[in-house]
Structure formats: structure tokens, C-alpha cells
Amino acid sequence: MTAHQEEPVIVACPDGPLLVRGHIELTTPDGTPIEQHRRTVALCRCGVSTIKPFCDGSHKAVHFRTDT
Amino acid sequence: MTARISPRGAVSEALLDALRFQPDAAADEVSRFTDHARDALAARPDLLTDEDLQLTLLLLYGLHYGDTVDADDQWEWHPDLLRTRRAIEREFERQLRERVPVGELPEPTADAVAAHLFALTAEDTGPSLSRFLAKKATEEQAAEFVIHRSIYTRKEADPHSWAIPRLTGRAKAALVEVQSDEYGAGRPERIHAEIFAHTMRGLGLDDTYGAYIDRVPAITLASFTMMSMFGLNRSLRGAITGHLAAFEMTSSIPNRFYGNGFRRLGHGEDVTWYYDEHVEADAVHEQIAGRDLAGGLAEQHPELLPDIVFGAAACLYVDGLAAQHLLESFEAGRSSLRQPEEVLA
Numbered sequence: 001m002t003a004h005q006e007e008p009v010i011v012a013c014p015d016g017p018l019l020v021r022g023h024i025e026l027t028t029p030d031g032t033p034i035e036q037h038r039r040t041v042a043l044c045r046c047g048v049s050t051i052k053p054f055c056d057g058s059h060k061a062v063h064f065r066t067d068t
Numbered sequence: 069m070t071a072r073i074s075p076r077g078a079v080s081e082a083l084l085d086a087l088r089f090q091p092d093a094a095a096d097e098v099s100r101f102t103d104h105a106r107d108a109l110a111a112r113p114d115l116l117t118d119e120d121l122q123l124t125l126l127l128l129y130g131l132h133y134g135d136t137v138d139a140d141d142q143w144e145w146h147p148d149l150l151r152t153r154r155a156i157e158r159e160f161e162r163q164l165r166e167r168v169p170v171g172e173l174p175e176p177t178a179d180a181v182a183a184h185l186f187a188l189t190a191e192d193t194g195p196s197l198s199r200f201l202a203k204k205a206t207e208e209q210a211a212e213f214v215i216h217r218s219i220y221t222r223k224e225a226d227p228h229s230w231a232i233p234r235l236t237g238r239a240k241a242a243l244v245e246v247q248s249d250e251y252g253a254g255r256p257e258r259i260h261a262e263i264f265a266h267t268m269r270g271l272g273l274d275d276t277y278g279a280y281i282d283r284v285p286a287i288t289l290a291s292f293t294m295m296s297m298f299g300l301n302r303s304l305r306g307a308i309t310g311h312l313a314a315f316e317m318t319s320s321i322p323n324r325f326y327g328n329g330f331r332r333l334g335h336g337e338d339v340t341w342y343y344d345e346h347v348e349a350d351a352v353h354e355q356i357a358g359r360d361l362a363g364g365l366a367e368q369h370p371e372l373l374p375d376i377v378f379g380a381a382a383c384l385y386v387d388g389l390a391a392q393h394l395l396e397s398f399e400a401g402r403s404s405l406r407q408p409e410e411v412l413a
Binding site for chain 2: 011013014015016017019037038039040041042050051054055056057058060061
């Protein structure tokens with residue numbers, strides 16, 4: 001794999017999560033790795049997810065907006 | 069090993085009769101099948117609730133998917149079967165377009181299409197089967213729910229995969245990204261259709277594909293045949309992407325409720341794994357399907373935009389009717405399944 005392919009890309013989804021493609025180190029504050037179950041993950045940014053740090057779609061139920 | 073499937077009328081009976089033979093030794097059965105199908109279509113059936121024609125469609129698509137009906141592989145491309153399938157599909161599509169309004173269209177940009185589809189799916193205020201499952205369903209009702217879903221879910225993702233070679237660029241990459249996850253990203257034990265088999269076995273159900281086809285009504289079959297029609301026809305590639313987007317966008321929150329319902333009934337991870345997996349997975353998939361798949365396709369082919377929105381609206385409409393059937397049955401204290409006497413009739 002080339003360095004270019006390794007570079008993770010994060011898409012800030014309007015009114016939704018941060019969509020992360022590519023390899024990232026995701027850890028708790030003490031450095032313990034958080035297991036990622038899939039290649040592309042969605043990180044919660046509305047604060048309401050029940051499976052933080054991952055998104056569970058709850059932003060839709062609370063009408064989370066990123067443009068205000 | 070395939071499940072035994074009973075006919076629901078003259079058309080499916082003639083088809084099942086024909087499929088027992090080799091394709092070159094069933095001329096009489098095939099001509100009986102095409103005649104009955106022509107008569108059935110001339111009678112102006114309601115395709116969404118017509119038991120005989122919906123089962124016929126499911127059997128015909130089953131020749132492509134496999135594991136549905138025990139038939140010689142050569143039947144798959146039999147011209148008379150294909151011609152009849154197209155005739156039923158044309159009427160099915162016409163009725164869907166008549167009933168499912170597309171409304172105002174967004175701009176053909178990925179952002180606008182994703183926002184439009186998220187808004188469309190948020191408006192979907194249909195009956196909340198997921199809340200019923202979470203709070204009220206009995207063990208028997210929860211098992212019925214799984215039986216209905218098994219028609220699609222034991223072949224989960226397959227209807228949309230037909231569309232992969234029909235797409236290019238961003239839309240193709242997005243569909244493959246979603247489907248790779250659906251198919252376990254290289255780990256067979258994580259294929260979603262296989263995770264669902266755990267749920268079925270955990271509830272004491274038979275996970276053989278089609279074991280319960282006889283028990284589910286036309287509207288449940290229609291949910292699966294509609295997406296199969298969208299996936300198998302290049303002319304409907306817009307609709308299949310919209311369908312997947314709407315399906316994913318109405319999945320993560322309901323799946324949390326379904327999982328909670330099975331936990332409330334005392335089931336363990338073997339049963340809830342499927343639902344818990346989809347809470348996280350579909351929160352990812354809905355973003356990819358809305359923006360990169362449906363939105364990406366709209367940017368490449370603005371002329372497909374009406375079909376993209378149609379596919380999403382049709383998903384909400386048909387799955388809404390199927391959910392309504394379960395909810396109405398449960399609330400009236402009835403089974404939502406076809407009863408043995410109906411199966412024999």
C-alpha cells in the first residue's frame with residue numbers, strides 16, 4: 001500500500017457525523033485502542049449517540065444542525 | 069436443498085409445474101404459464117397484493133438468485149419466462165409510479181440529493197413497527213416479524229449488488245463500499261445475511277432460504293420483488309440507488325428498537341447481534357448511500373434524478389405497507405402470517 005492510500009479522509013457530513021475513510025488510531029484518553037468494526041466509520045458529533053464515539057443515526061431524531 | 073413452495077393461483081401453479089422438468093421438455097407447461105399470466109394481467113390485478121403474481125415474480129427472480137426453487141439452471145434465461153417476467157414487471161412498475169408521487173426534485177448535486185433524501189425519509193411517519201417491537205410485541209409476534217424479514221434478509225444486499233456493473237465512478241465506488249460491509253468485508257461469518265441466520269436459529273426458526281415463503285403475504289414478497297426488479301433492470305438503475313439510500317436512512321434507529329425488543333423478551337446476543345450490528349453499520353451506510361451513491365449518480369446523470377427519488381419513495385411506500393400489515397394484525401390480536409388453510413387453498 002502506498003502512503004497516498006494510507007492517508008485517512010474525514011468527511012464532515014452536513015447535519016450528521018464525521019465519516020472517516022482510511023486507517024486512523026482511535027483510542028480512549030488513556031490510549032486504549034477502540035475497536036473499529038468496519039473500514040469506514042462514522043463518528044458522532046451531535047453528542048446523542050448511544051454507541052459513542054460512533055454514530056447511531058440519533059442526530060436525525062434530535063434535528064442536529066451543522067449550519068447554525 | 070430448497071424449501072417447498074406452494075402455488076397461489078393458476079400462474080404460479082403452471083410455473084412450478086414447468087420448473088419440475090428440463091426446459092426443453094416442458095413446452096406445454098410453459099405455454100400454460102404464459103397464457104395464464106397474460107389472462108391474469110388482463111384482469112387488471114393490484115400487483116402489490118396479488119398473491120399469485122407476486123409469488124410468480126419471486127420464483128422468476130429466484131432463478132437468478134438461486135436457492136429459491138429446485139429447478140434446472142438453464143431455466144434462468146428461458147425466453148418465454150423472461151418475456152412473461154417483463155410483462156409483469158412493466159405493470160408492477162406502472163402501478164408503483166402511479167401510486168408513488170415523486171414530488172419536487174432537488175438540484176442534481178450530491179449535497180442537495182442527500183439532503184432531499186434525508187428529508188424525505190424523515191417525513192416518513194408511517195406506523196412504528198419498531199416501537200411496537202421494542203415495547204409490546206410477544207415472543208410469537210417478534211418471531212413473525214423475523215419471518216417476514218427473512219424473505220429479503222437471508223439474501224440481504226443481493227438485490228442492490230445487481231446494480232454494481234451498471235454504475236461507474238463515484239456511485240460505483242460507494243455501492244461497493246456499502247456492499248463490502250454487507251458481505252462481511254472478507255469475513256464470511258460477518259456476512260449480514262449469515263448474521264441474520266443466527267437470529268432465526270436463536271428464535272427456533274428454520275434459516276433455510278424460503279422456508280417461510282408460503283407463510284408471508286404478497287405485500288411482504290412485493291418488498292423483495294420490487295428491489296429485485298430495480299436491481300435487475302439497467303433502465304431502473306436510478307431507482308435502485310434511491311431505494312438503497314432510503315432503506316439505509318430508515319434503518320439505524322429502528323434497528324436499535326428491534327434489538328431492545330429482543331432483549332426485553334430475554335434473548336441474548338445470538339439473536340440481537342444482527343440488529344446491534346445494523347445500528348452502527350447503517351449510520352455509516354446512509355451517509356455513503358445518500359451522498360456518494362444516489363448523489364454521485366445524480367451528478368453524473370442528472371436525467372436519472374427523477375428515478376433516484378422514485379426509488380426512495382417507492383421503498384418508503386411499499387415497506388410502509390408491509391409494516392402496516394404486521395402492525396394492524398398484531399393490534400387486532402391476529403397472526404400476520406398466511407394460515408395453513410390459505411396455503412393449501
